[in-house]
Amino acid sequence: MKFTKSLAITALGLGTALAATATTATVANAKACGKAGELTIVSWGGAYTKSQVEAYHKPFLKDCAGAKIKSQDYSGGIAEIKAQVEGKKVSWDIVDVELSDAIRACDEGLLETIDHAKLPKGDNGAVATDDFLKGTLYDCAVANIVWSTIFAYDTTKIKGDVPKTMADFFDLKKWPGKRGMRKGAKVNLEFALMADGVAAKDVYKALETKAGLDRAFKKLDTIKSSVVWWTAGAQPPQLLADGEVLMTTAYNGRIFNAVAGEGKPFAIVWDGQIWDLDLWVIPKGGPNKDLAMDFLKYSTGTKPLAAQASYISYGPARKSSSSLVGKYHNKDIDMGPQMPTAPNNLKNAVQSNFSFWADNADQLKERFNAWLAKG
């Protein structure tokens, strides 16, 4: 039943997103945008899209008379963007992508370039290039949040001696049971090396070598038969809730929302977390390019970024937003300590290395698939 349930969740997420889009602006205050039109905004669905609808879409529609928003879900990658741009039929106006995808799509000329000077100043008056965290602004992409892949477990299933480190995730002797992992080489190789004792800062140095890669796959071998592979971000909380797995890697915001929003008894282990960025990109040659740019500027402003953090535990990419991050939107939970960027959570953490993955993703995908197919 797990499959149907997760389907229902996705559908529900989409439903709320669509319902939200139906409430078009009635307040005639067209300062956020220059032109009217219908934007197709593409993001990752579920709780994440919901946080964007609340923090970005709704206020934008209020401030931009005549604009409409169609929210669409996807599961990452730049295949659709490439097909649309090369086929000169661009229907996605603005897309939420991962960093390595943003870099690659930009390199291949699939995206509009973004003038950083035109991004709005922070609420504290700092110019955008100073206000955004280091490494969050790119030629074709502007980061909105910092997210992280962590692992989590069900506190009703594991009591007393709880897992604390990445090595514990791989320890089948002490905690026998299934493990959930994202299907693919990315993050799993890093996790495996950290579990095998490689220091966080040396992970990518090791992965550059053949010995390091072999070591990572060898470590993954030790739990391979117990792994349930997931592909969409909404799956891991469901796998945990259904008891299909004992521990699972997941996006931290999804676990947080299952806990805060649905009262699930899950706990996050931050040790060995791999943090990454999500960024807005605008596919080249879309019909609503200007409106998309208006939306991008609006949504990456100080307030919307801070507002999003009250719906999901992803860290805003602007420094000026951090001080505005308060509590969860309908509960008394301080959001600060829930962020991947909170000092306590960063003690043993890795930033996903986009240039390593841009270089090696194709090759490691083949190796990972060959490894997986061996049964």
Added chain:
Amino acid sequence: MSDAAATSQSTPRDALLVASDGVPLKVKLAKTTAAARRRAFLLTLPLVLFVLISFVFPIGEMLVRSFHNPVGGNVVPAFAESIAKWDGKGLPSEEVFEVFVKDLARARKVRDVGKTVGNLATRVNYEIPGSRSLITKSARKVGKIKNPPYKDALLAIDKRWSNPHVWLVLQRATTDYTLSFYLAALDRRYDKTNNIVQADELYRIYIPILLKTLWLSALITFLCFMLAYPVAYLLSTLPLRTSNLLMILVLLPFWTSLLVRTTAWIAMLQTQGVLNDVFVSLRLIGNEDRIQLIYNQTGTIIAMVHILLPFMILPLYSVMKTIPPSYMRAARSMGASQTYAFIRIYFPQTLPGIAAGTLLVFILAIGYYITPALVGGNDGLLISNLIADHIKSTLNWSLGAALGSILLVIVLMLYWLYNRLVGIDNLKFG
């Protein structure tokens, strides 16, 4: 008299062949039938155009993509021309370096789709993993190189440029036509001296999966046949009213959405699913050791056999329906045992249906995508899933096209073999 006789003899012949307006009748007839044929062809024209536009051209384009990849030449055309003359020994000359540096610096400013440095980097990265950053990084810096020697300046940016292998790959990547993708699809590659070698064992995936696809398709076809034959026989012998009812039961899943049927199998087979629950409640297995029936090869086989079954039942049924029961009775009356009569009399007459059913199921199975994608898990994936992955996710369309072409050739070869063994004229689809 003799003259008259001669004319009277020749006149009827001429009169027979010439129409009233003097045109020979044969020509006239040919004209009318040709006109009719043209009209008939005009009626089929929409279908011909539809097939051309929606089928022949796209497939043709796909086949071409598998060996025609002009990206390199589009990005750095001047360099492509200059490196083509290089003999492949040692490092290219200073002139080639100069052209490369200037062309790369120019290409760096291009933002047109398919003509950016990133496209070239992607192409080269297919053959030397890790070289994407070498090219994008160097492209950012070559603008600063103003004076010779260009070779030293480029090596100063990154010492990997001193590796002849990089230049061999660049030479290959800037030609419009290449076999690289077919090699990759066959788990082979060019080594550092341009010899074709097998890929490292850890990275070999396409041939094993292709063989597995063929084997699983054969197995699924066989299982479909074993299940379908008795059902079709039953349907063909029952009275019409009952057989119609049963036929609806066969066709009902056929009319149901493929996704719904596959999802139903997930609900049935998963570890917390119906089948496992039944096994546990019957105490056939313990609650702790529920059987993994889905997200693996077993799940793929079960779901695909079910989905492809009607394609086997229908041709079998239509052939069996035409076999008069009196033949079997005649054989029995002449002393043949039930088995002997079945083997010698009944079975041979069903061969056209078997031939059609197996061909249909096998060819459908070999290219099946959605079911293995949903229930295949780790070891139940088929070659079509890898093709889809290259089209959708890694964006290596040329490799996807090469894999697709290989699959197409295999199907055509099997079809040819089948034609030799069974004879396509003997097929009977219904």
